[in-house]
Amino acid sequence: GENVEQHPSTLSVQEGDSAVIKCTYSDSASNYFPWYKQELGKRPQLIIDIRSNVGEKKDQRIAVTLNKTAKHFSLHITETQPEDSAVYFCAASSPRDDKIIFGKGTRLHILP
Amino acid sequence: KAGVTQTPRYLIKTRGQQVTLSCSPISGHRSVSWYQQTPGQGLQFLFEYFSETQRNKGNFPGRFSGRQFSNSRSEMNVSTLELGDSALYLCASSGGQTSGNTIYFGEGSWLTVV
Numbered sequence: 001g002e003n004v005e006q007h008p009s010t011l012s013v014q015e016g017d018s019a020v021i022k023c024t025y026s027d028s029a030s031n032y033f034p035w036y037k038q039e040l041g042k043r044p045q046l047i048i049d050i051r052s053n054v055g056e057k058k059d060q061r062i063a064v065t066l067n068k069t070a071k072h073f074s075l076h077i078t079e080t081q082p083e084d085s086a087v088y089f090c091a092a093s094s095p096r097d098d099k100i101i102f103g104k105g106t107r108l109h110i111l112p
Numbered sequence: 113k114a115g116v117t118q119t120p121r122y123l124i125k126t127r128g129q130q131v132t133l134s135c136s137p138i139s140g141h142r143s144v145s146w147y148q149q150t151p152g153q154g155l156q157f158l159f160e161y162f163s164e165t166q167r168n169k170g171n172f173p174g175r176f177s178g179r180q181f182s183n184s185r186s187e188m189n190v191s192t193l194e195l196g197d198s199a200l201y202l203c204a205s206s207g208g209q210t211s212g213n214t215i216y217f218g219e220g221s222w223l224t225v226v
Contacts (some may be wrong), residue, residue, distance in 0.1 A: 006154075012151075013194065034131075034214065034215075036217075042219075043202070043217040043218060043219050043220060044155070044217050045217070046214055046215075046216070049214065056124055089154065089155060092194070097168055098160070098167070098168065098213075099168045100145070100157070100215055101157060102154055102155040102156075102157075103146075103154060104152075104153065104154035105154045105155075111125075
């Protein structure tokens with residue numbers, strides 16, 4: 001089945017700088033890659049997703065890139081703000097079974 | 113539109129007992145997935161139901177089971193509870209018919225086993 005690895009597990013970034021979180025997946029058939037943000041004590045919420053027919057997608061300060069050949073995808077947050085502090089999860093879904101499999105998460109700290 | 117609703121939100125059980133958690137999906141959603149969240153392991157997939165049928169299953173022991181009703185509401189049950197079952201159990205719903213559907217999470221049920 002699909003396996004998703006996520007790095008780093010913890011990331012501290014100065015406010016205003018950029019943050020990058022990287023994920024790799026194992027199933028070459030995977031075609032849907034969502035990213036979720038989970039604030040302390042709250043539910044995970046979708047912040048951006050990308051499908052395998054595009055290489056990059058951007059939404060304001062957030063962008064996701066996908067490299068199908070290398071089977072990795074990344075989340076980029078620019079001009080980080082205190083409210084970006086949270087745990088971020090990447091995920092992958094394959095049409096073989098439609099399961100959405102998550103990475104173990106990255107705890108992002110935005111330093112003042 | 114109401115979001116995914118999970119009950120109960122918090123519960124404490126004793127080792128050896130069993131527990132049932134409930135999930136009401138977003139109206140119109142037919143797929144319900146369950147995840148276990150623990151600090152070290154992130155979000156681990158338990159199972160997924162679509163139109164009352166288990167469509168996918170994760171790598172959890174048979175003590176973990178679930179079902180889905182005709183109104184798409186779902187329940188999961190854990191029997192013979194162990195201390196390691198203490199976790200946040202998240203339910204997520206989606207339209208579910210084709211692959212690559214966005215899933216929407218509920219607030220979760222916090223289970224503590226003592």
